[in-house]
Amino acid sequence: MSSGAHTGSLVCVGIGMTLGSHLGPLARSHIEQSDVVFAAASDGIVELWLAKMHADVRSLQPHYREGKSRMQTYREMVEAMLTEVRAGKRVCGAFYGHPGVFAWVPHKAIEVARSEGYAAHMEPGISAEDCLYADLGIDPGKFGCQHFEASQLLFYQRRIDPSAYLVLWQVGVVGDQSLKRFATGAGYRQILVEVLARDYPLDHQLIIYRTATLPTRQPQVKRLALSALPQADIGMEDTIVIPPARLPEVDSTMRARLSALDSADVIDG
Template sequence: MEGELNLKIGSLTIVGMGIQLVGNLTLGAKAWIEQADKVLFALADPVTAKWLKQLNTTAEALPYNMNNQRRRDTYEEMTAKILTEVRKGLNVCAVFYGHPGVFADSAHAAIKQAREEGFQAQMLPGISAEDCLFADLGVDPGKNGCQSFEATDFLIRRRKFDSTSVLILWQIAMVGNLGFYERRGHIQGLKILAEVLDKDYGADHEVIVYEAAVYYPVCLPVVERISLSKLPEAKVTEVSTLYVPPKAMTPVDRKMMVNLGINNC
């Protein structure tokens, strides 16, 4: 194919490590890591990083500069490092934790940039925190639907949502913080988040602060059930995700059922 003939030497494959220590890695991702000329990684835990270095001795951590005022600048530095290695003509495999395309600006930016420069680039899916949540909390997005937002984005864009459907809010330890995680720095943001949610759900609505177990099966997931009013006092870390169950079932539209030829549901 004409497009493929014009591809430059060097390629980029971005894979996800999953959330749980090594056990979430797909066979496809493992194969790409093993055969890469250069492996770069952005991982949440040092144990996985060590394991990765045994799998491929070229493995090197991506720069993670926490002195930047904004996370966005750090992500740009990560993208730049990935592209530097690809431009050397190497087959690069970049490994991100979770799903590499979920809340991972630098992964998407690197793929886009590599393709624009004429390199072959692909992303393989991985197991995200949301996938773990579905399994641990017994939530099936097919039942009531599922809305997923980054917590700060949810507030500042006043995202429209449906309180009869599942609501998942990511990065709740970073509400209003465009920089890096600060212990207890999230309390004011959580107060505002609770106030906004209160309008649709009420203060007594039960929500869950969730953390998937990283060191499964040694550790269990954190499932903290609290009323919405207690959210600002909840124990929240940089890997906490908020699960807000539906408030009520939404009634069916009988007229629409007739239009669709459905007699009963």
């Protein structure tokens, strides 16, 4: 417990993606030792698993409602946790995957708790990103890897490097400006295809990837052409991975400058 004037504290931990497989010992310890645990799990079975680790696990799931802005939902989740922190409790937010990866709520809760003088920190977990590197055999260091929340490609003018991997998150709600929907349809994904077609040919092969959340299942990997994306069945848990469409261009100017430095080093040395 914090030794400062504020006795409440907050830790947001990642429970990983797969039930039983990914939860680290430190995250488990935080769950077990907290006064209250707030759970944002990927499904109800995972939440039942968390409930076995602590007597007071409170689901954040009831805050969601179709037709209600997810921003409002997220703020309510932050407030639910902060209310207990302010009451002097050691609070643990247990979030599926990594609590800091494509997860607004944990970052905001920690920011608010700290601004009010409470001890607050994050413990990492195994995210869907980590899983896809393993399951798809991708090394982000080979060509580079860009990650975008899919809607951001439509809401803003972003620049894509097609010589690197591109990973798109939350494609199931791409283009939802209201933040009030749990799914958007083919028309929205068609606009996404039009944006992506600026940098990729329509026959470029994409991967729809879904991590296994239950240990009795395996990851789902579907491959399809960019042009087929609007008609694809894409759910909340799916992530789109777009492999590079071309090799990186050689920067001859910079290489020449580096060579000049190399030569100067040899002379100086």
